[in-house]
Amino acid sequence: MPTNAKILVAAPDPAFRRSLAFVLEAEGCHVDMADRLCDLDGLPARYACLVVDHRVIASGPDGAPGLAGLQMPVVVLASNPQEMASRGFVRVVVVKPLLGQNLIDAVRHAIRKNPPAPCR
DSSP states (O other), X not given: OOTTOEEEEEOSOHHHHHHHHHHHHHTTOEEEEESSOOOOTTHHHHOSEEEEEGGGSOOOTTSSTTTTTOOSOEEEEEXXXXXXXXXXXXXXXXXXXXXXXXXXXXXXXXXXXXXXXXXX
């Protein structure tokens, strides 16, 4: 993972959001935080990866409305990864509760697997 990677962390719980940001910032990443995802259109141009708590993802027929077609690395944090898979979400899923190294490894893998498009 590039040490200066810009990452968006989306989680409804402020303490959890901050702890995720702390782990990523300790690795040299630049982190923005949000309690929900509103405008997905500009995310790929601004961030190398999205780290999203499963509670942010609204339920719907395709399992992850809006995120399914997002062309960027996404790491989902879920208590029940089987539920995420049954909802059709096939991105990287990290099982909660998680250790910091698991999050770092998942973000590295997601960025390597699906590198962000160059900024324009």
